[in-house]
Amino acid sequence: MPFPFTFVCDLLEQVQVLGIRPGKEKQRDVIWRWFDKHRERIDHLDTHISALFSTMLPDKRTDRVYGIQAKILRQIVCRALCLGASRIAQLRRYEQPGSGVDLAECISAILKQTPSPLYGKESPVTVEEIDDLLNSVASKCAFSSPAVRASQSVSSLGSREDLGRLYLRLNATEAKWFTRLVLKTYEPVIIDPMLVYCAYDGRLGMILKAQEDFDVALDTLQKLKAQPPGEARGDLAKYIKPVLGTKVSRQFWRKGRSIKHCIDICHGRVSCEKKVDGEYCQVHVDLSEGPRCIQIFSKSGKDSTQDRTGVHQAIRNSLELGKSAPRIARGCILEGELVEGKIAPFHKIRKYVSRSGRFLNAEQDSPPDPNEHLMIVYFDVLLIDDESLLGLRQTERFKRLEKLICRRQGHAEIVERQIVDLAGPSGPSDLRRAFAASITSRNEGLVLKPDDPYFDFTPSRRPFSGSPVKVKKEYIGAFGDIGDFAVVGASYNPVKAKTYRIPGLRYTHFYIACLTNKEAVQRHRCRPHFTVVEYVELNEALLRMVVFSANPESIPLVGNEAIDLRVPPRIMSEKPPTMVFPVPLVFDVRCFSFDKQGNTGFWSPRFPAVTKVHLDRDYLDTITFTELQAVAEKAVAVPEMEDSQELLDWIARLEGADPRGIPVDAVTQSTISSMATPSPRASSARGSESPAAQRRQSPIKRLQPLPPLLEEEQSQSRALATPPTSSALTARQLASGSAEPVTPQGKGVDERYFAHDADNSPYRCKKRRLSIPPASCPARSQSPLPQKSPQPTQRRSPLADISVNTSQTSNRTTGSQTSRLPPGNRKHAEQNNTDAISGAEVRRTLTPKCSSSSQTLPALTPPVKGRPDMCHLGPQPRKPISCRYVGPGCMLGSRDFLLSPCVAKQTRMTEGLLPAHGITKWITNPKEWLEKCKPTSVQHGTRAPDKRRRKVCFVERRQCDATRALFLYIEKVNLRLADGGREWVEVYDWRVLEEMTRHEDDSDGPMPKIARTSIWEKWWVGLA
Template sequence: MPFRFSHLCQLLESLEEIERHDPPLLRDARRDKVQKTVVAWFRVHRRTIEAPGTDRVALLSSLFPERRTDRVYLLQAPRLSQAIARGLELRSDKLATLDRFKSPGNGDLGDCLARVLKVHDAEPRLGYVSVEEVDAVLQDIASKVRFSSPTVCARKSLSNDSPGHLLAVIIRRLKSFEAKWLVRMILKDYAPVVLDQQHVLRCFHFLLPALLKFQDTFEAAMHLIKGPLAEFPSNPDPRSQVIFRKQAAGLLRPQIGVKVGRPSFHKAHSLKDCLRTVGSRKWAIERKYDGEYCEIHVDLAKGQDCIQIFSKSGKDSTQDRQGVHGSIREALRSFLGTDADSQVHEHEHLMIVYFDVLMVDEDITMRQPHKERRDRLRDLIAKKRGRAMTAEWKVVDFAQVTAERTLVEQFACALYDRCEGLILKLSDAPYFPLDNTGEWRGFVKLKADYMIDMGNDRDVADFAVVGGSYDAQQALKTGLQNISWTTFHLGCLVNKEAVLRFQAKPSFRVVEVIHQEHCIPKPDLEALNRLGKLRQETDNLHREFDLCPVRYPIPPMGVVFRRPFVVEVLGSGYVKPPNQDFFMLRHPRVIKLHLDLNGFDKPIVKATDTGVAPGSVYSATSNLG
């Protein structure tokens, strides 16, 4: 029989109660309670989960909606609110309750919808809603959005109903707390609940974490579990798991057209941390290039459409990366036998950097040591200057006394050549271990902006915080009560001399926004929210100073701070925003709030201010590797 959606919601509701426990639980106690709750839930529902009538792909997609990058709904909170309101035909008073998520202190859209529907909880329902029904509706909505993957779009339904109508049919059969979790599922964010992915996957099936590294989609992983791995139990004892893993490793092979997972990365926070992590074994030091990760599949049986490209998130980006198709064909010309596509402008094109090979014909090279894979890659790729190359690398034996000096020299050279840093990979290890022996064999990432011992050599700049805005989903992730702003707008003064000499009205250009999640330390976030209430201006956002318009998307701000704060911002190099005449930090995050400074003396960052010559920061080419 199908799996009840209410069972999933009860798990999420229990986990939310743990996260919102008053007083808050200590971190270890909270983690322990969460894990026990998840284990107990799987024990209760194990038989139903493994029943023939349960769509386990739909259940996994419901547990981890953020992994379904192939589905695009175009339903962020404001638009989703409108769709639900139209579908449910809400009266004005209920519509006002639903829209309260836009204001601080009212929870997210899911909370507000639960308040609207709570009065109907006692009413009888026409049967239960299953996970499979919900998944089918979300598939239907995503199939009509052109940004969804080709596979999703190919499975279009015959229904012409709007998303609001499709969701309303489901919501009317749900209780209020279940509707809350449906909304969060559509938004692909269960905050404040954050499921421990590895733990939940192991509870689902002990092989599932490893299988998703091997074939990074739920469909492919479940195909393996139902096929060659069908004889393996889902939750054997620990001793049996070791035996079963080794047996399973020999039964697996990659599938063309299904993305392979990525090994885990350790971010080294200093050279000492890096040396401590690598120990005394041989590691390949490989340059990390500034660009976008992609995984390329080539299926010669498909003729001219033989190339398929996946992004880091797993989304099919074949059409988005048409610019490198010609370089791929030429680099692999000994296999494809075609000429590279011509470019419109010879001085402006993408370049692709190859750094690994996971499978060639019937040879599963991902099982081979890194050194052997690189030798195979060298034989495959035909390099072309400015178009296609292989990543530079060097094997270092860290048992040697000269290893530390070699690492420092390689890191310095990489930074001098404007690479992002280094990636260290065990020379004798496979791409990732399928037998999961327990020994960590991932990669070590060495970047200047990660390392606390780089001092002034990191890319740091001060910016004025000119305003803020609120996002209900972001607010749930902070763990803070009564938070007013989750996103802050960074500005630079464009008329510093006029302000200092003639007391002119300050004019700021907004150059970036920073969200609280992973980018603002919690103490600084608290301070900005507490002190910002004394400086906020909502009635006339331009009364105190001018805000120059920008020509690239930046979310609107809800308040302006009459006296801007100053924050020290760390980034990983400088980039030039589209159609702008200044450079901005890449991947900015706040590292310090300066309460002793004001934002009226922070000029806009020009190329010459950063010590960077105009046009030299990868303005002509974008490396993909």
């Protein structure tokens, strides 16, 4: 039963109604409802699912290139429909700036006025028919993949006349979406592919990660369906394996916006790799193919084997192919970056890599040097001899890679890396120093790879598990700012214009340029000469400012006599300007780096982005062409010798780039140490420009907390004698300054920026106050201090000995730094540490209360055998579990949770979403709340009752009957407050957790109250 194309058009129309940028929640409902409606046809044996997905997601077919743009397609339609001059003018209306329509809507309007006589509902056009036609068209294009070109090498089907004849069988709506299908974009409609895969089968999305081909993935899915249900769902990794010749999808990459942001989104030990500026390659080696055993895929998924023949021999030599004992028996899949001879600028590779046999934009490049050659830098391995490595951790994969590759300098290398423990006390400092060293070496940046599997197919997988993090200085703050550029012209793209909600929009792309005769213009009023360096797009907010505030005067490019423009051939061939601004605008631009684009011959910004529109500045205030070239040369020039002062300067600037200018390790990095490590906070003069340096005079920032009394590395060998459930105060709480807690509402340091826990939680829990009995107060703390009213606390056992905490020589030499020193050096370190802490800092660290009713320190265990200087605290409390994303500021804090039966069965909830927010306890029966809800009396002298916690229930709101039954059952239980009043339970759809996770993971801290309220209201079900 072939699948009619009109059903796909119905889905696209429904998604378009949702808006230009539909939210995933609304789109999910539409897609799932559509699949449920047509499930019988979709599951029919005659339906070609691969053709259906190719029609719904045209951008996924990167192997197909049609070579048809809007202008050519317009001519095809004109000939097929036999349009006259007036109708052709109507069809070309999309070219007029401000028309607000694209070619697809113009074709649809013509077919609405005059429907085709060949259209009939009895013989609708099917997706299978369209897929065959488009595959035939792509097979005749030289830029399509070799497999597509070989599929129908000898066939008359697939000519442009066949496309025109198909338009005669379509109605207006079908013609509109078919036009966008041929142009390979449905914009402004954007469909999330994962929603489509999950609506068809929940396992298809995971299969496509390992096998990025619809036909291959669907075959694997059929094999999974043939397995017993329990066995197939138990371990998908056994069935989902990479296939030689089929590209493996790339991981989802995230961007690190600051050192603190990297600490928040990463966890534990990470591989800190050098970001190589080259072209991504996924290398498949299949020895069964003989001499043609190498196949290379690009980042876009295209087969680039023939285009990158220059690196084939380097790959053979790195695997010792052709020798008596090659390093593989059957095949392997490797990931790497293609670079030129050494890790050279990106533009150097252009003259060595062709595109389907053609060297694009290389006319002005220097000819290839006979002494230059391509090399490959490997950084991962995914398959070795039919053994899938997708489930192995990154460290294990890298070890296998090192054993597999035969290195040769200048031909085949393995990426440089170092291991950084972000959970350790020195993790932020190590990462900051590594990043600063990368910047001073003029590298592109760093890549942080967590020690996770490449793809995690287990049911308990974490969100963004295994996702690498790109760290570039241009991602952080204003480090990528170049300066002001003159905007000399603009152009109009009808497809792009429909993505903006601006009526009558006339410009979508703007051309930034540099003045080349600034002195002549200033002195002699000469006509300005500009060189266009790049074109940029604006976000909707900045574009509204240009349209409604600046409203620049524009003239056609052909009749321009106001300014002289030099437009490089690359820009004229890709996207030429159509309008010129006689009075140029001024944009503030930032970029990632500089590059010599094809057919230009000069340095230009790479990936420029506009950050601000200046309405009060003149083009004479912008950067000149000579200044731009000087800035670019300085930015890309690698220093001959390492500049330690520049390194310290960048370390200080990275500290100030953290939120609020407070380094993420503002407390932990000041732990007392005798190591003579240069600190940028004291030695860098240029570092004073950072916000962190401007706040160094704050007494809270200079707080020197006591070091931990026991090294984390020795915590297992020297186990505590008491169980972890004890409520004694830990040494780490002392080290984090818990004696003087600072609330986020105050003027001190935000609680989020205290020391990290070792359990990967990005923030510590709220500190508790601490008091010392009079006999144990140190000598330095005897000065009069303001007294605080005592608070009721739970008494603990008396101290056995507190000399470790009060001695100025012993208690400060048991930290993680000095405890590793030999006895001779330790004595010197103790003396230095004694002088490092002032009396005011000790008074600030220890609470001044010294009354008998105060909370006391726990007893100390005996000294460690062989280490009389090592004593540690006795009972240790269990560390409270905090939200992984925003710590104590999580939206789900101070709540008790009830899960409906269907929600409680979801492992994504119980093993993923809830634990990620620090929720480890919940109930499935509201009767369990009865004991907590019984009225209790508060007697004089007893502890006040706990603060009431809100009760929340998560349900699946689609199951109306089950949700209604749960409401009735909660009412039947008759929950009561402590005073006897009625207790209410807030009921939400469980998907509120997904949206919370997404928002909190993207934020740098607790969300604003307005944002939190909107999320709760969005998923509100009712009050039980």
